[in-house]
Amino acid sequence: MKRLIAGVDEAGCGPLAGPVVVAAVILHPRRRIDGLDDSKKLSAARREALYPLIVRRALAWRIEFVHVDEIDAINILQARLTGMRRALCALAPAATHARIDGNRLPTGLPCQAEAIVGGDGVEPAIMAASILAKVARDRAMVELHSQFPQYGFDQHKGYPSPHHLAALREHGPCPHHRRSFSPVQQQLLFA
Template identity: 60%
Template sequence: MEQVDLFASLHVPADRIAGIDEAGRGPLAGPVFAAAVILDPGRPIKGLDDSKKLTAARRSELSLEIREFALAWCVASASVEEIDRLNILQATMLAMRRACAGLAVAPLQALIDGNQLPRGLSCPAQAIIGGDASQASISAASILAKTARDADCLLLHEAHPAYGFDQNKGYGTALHLERLRAHGPCPAHRRSFAPVRRLLEPLAEAGR
């Protein structure tokens, strides 16, 4: 992870820099998750990387290490209702603000994966495209957000087994779309997303 030059340019101690990332912007169902992590420079965690590049087993292992060795971490979410009311981008930004605000150690700087910054953070922030692969703190956040969302999908599957949330994680796979057409949306589906909205429009028309 090439981060020494970045830390120096920020003039902020590494133990007061929070990495923030999200998981679940694209799926048709479930909350969107975000995590914030401040790593301990004295207890580095080996193998941190973009969560999408890691196996599920390795993500689970690393999530335990992050929770044990990080100086501070927080996982937050924005609900399906908030996604439909605010739109997915603003709901993602809300989840990021909640994760940053929930840290037990107040950060002096936040590093955000991507090219957009959430408004209203308690500290200055910098957006880094590909940050989940280049900055250890963002990698750690991506792992916590991803593992938390995957665990939530298992709970959604228990509540609504017809849609295969344990396998598709809410994404619009062919099987998920087939089940969606067969059973209609469940409470976990995001009504503002086009594939779900299209199924609801005939029902709305019939009810008029």
């Protein structure tokens, strides 16, 4: 049987608002994608340019959103691991092996897996997954900005920037803020 290696990465563990987004990608061995790198090292324009190439040329790909209510219910680490498991389980064709960015592996995976610290800087399939996850999350945050412009989600993407923290103090949390995160909890106490 041919070995199908999926790269898995997530975006959005640190923000105070919005989903955690996880992507899994199996690259096609004969459809090369030039310019892959850790999504954090690429400009937004470069990530947007690579996104459709990855989608078109990958053998398989999947993006999973873990929303705020689930993050608050199970904690951010479990949300990340849950998203990784869902993304891998949904790949078609299925992966025979997974390389996951970070130092923790989810339980209940459909294939063998290895955790690779800094994998988004060394493994092309993880790089591709990091780009899909980051672009999908950034697009979701821009959409949230259209509903809640007072927070500036289109600029800071939910991360705890000074502007975001000031908006949180002024307006209190919206339904997409993570109530289990300390800065949001503090605002709920003073509301």
